[in-house]
Amino acid sequence: MIGIFDSGVGGLTVVKEIKKILPDAPIIYFGDTARLPYGNKSRETIQKFSEEIIEFLKSKGCKIIVIACNSASALAADYLRKKYADLKIYDVVTSGSLAVAEATKNRKVGVIGTTATISSSVYKKKISEIDPEIQVFTKACPLFVHLVEENWIKRPETRKIARTYLRELKLQKVDVLLLGCTHYPLLSKIISGVIGKRTKVIASGEKLAKELKNKFKDYKKGETKYFVSDLSEHFEKLAGEILGEKVKIEKITL
């Protein structure tokens, strides 16, 4: 059983990528909607919340965990791997860093994400570990999450904000731009338009799904179950839009 968690709805973009490659894999998704967003919370708080979620996923029989939240990957993944040595833990930061290193040709890459993710410098560190010659330019784009939440996915206001946020990265002529937040794939059209054709825009979910496929073989087929810590119409609507289908979502208290 694969357990996937995020602070909210964004991690469903990762679920979608995984289901493209492993359509019948048994998956438990947990969105911590009662406490979202994680992007502006401290390391200590994010570690505590992540632990509570992993305990829940373990209780449901998950042996593989996917941290589909960049803030939790940045601030808690190493901590969680130490604490839960019995689990195989994947995270979007590690997968995204690998994807970027593979895709760049001019060795100048851009990474965008929430304030917590970018401030942690986790992508700079991870990408340097893979190839120290890659120059990593980063930019926190905190409003993007909220523009997605507002469903302003094709609005001129969003384009204007994207132009402001991406100006410097464009000047640096990065040839790859990593969407370091699971909400951002929903804005990929606007982001691609603003950054220009010479820059490849990539999300970490696709790479993560491929890694998972290599490890996760001969599994017993199962369905995907969705849990959240707070359920609203808003969440159900947005989840439906991301997944392209209406799904049953259950509210639980951790």
Place this chain on the structure above:
Amino acid sequence: MIGIFDSGVGGLTVVKEIKKILPDAPIIYFGDTARLPYGNKSRETIQKFSEEIIEFLKSKGCKIIVIACNSASALAADYLRKKYADLKIYDVVTSGSLAVAEATKNRKVGVIGTTATISSSVYKKKISEIDPEIQVFTKACPLFVHLVEENWIKRPETRKIARTYLRELKLQKVDVLLLGCTHYPLLSKIISGVIGKRTKVIASGEKLAKELKNKFKDYKKGETKYFVSDLSEHFEKLAGEILGEKVKIEKITL
């Protein structure tokens, strides 16, 4: 002792108004920063969080409670007044509604707030109770909170978004616009500029402070103490900007 709470930093705009009128009042502020924002959470969750906070404020000796969060006022104030009959509970929705009813001349008023506050129709109900002839036009402006959090208080992007949000209210020729979210006073210049001179922009904190002054006499002077459920540099910076001074903030677990 006055206990004031909000989901985060916004309630400090209410503290500021109270301290203008009652500079020496003993105040405990609690910002639930580990679980913010409340604006997109369910009634049940907001009631539970509010109860936990009131228990903390009671333990600190607070007999007067100010709900300085519109979402909690909208979704939990009546519930909390029933549950805590021993406490005097003020809330920004009730005070804001009174302020609007007093200020309007053409009996056409606008109210803006988070999605949860506006969807709850609480302002429409409250204002109708005071004067059923007042027409109330509302608009959810969820991005405003995040623009404040991003400190984009004077930016052209913010003005553009404000124009989009306020277009309909302007067409309705409301003569009063209530800022139904405690973050919004930080955008009052842009909001006033966009809505135009004929519309008076008011925040609920001022009215609430006056009500409090009438009830809260002969108090023992004291200081203001600030508590949060998660402390970040970001919060400390924003709090300093709102209050106009650096204050000591303590992190606690509820």
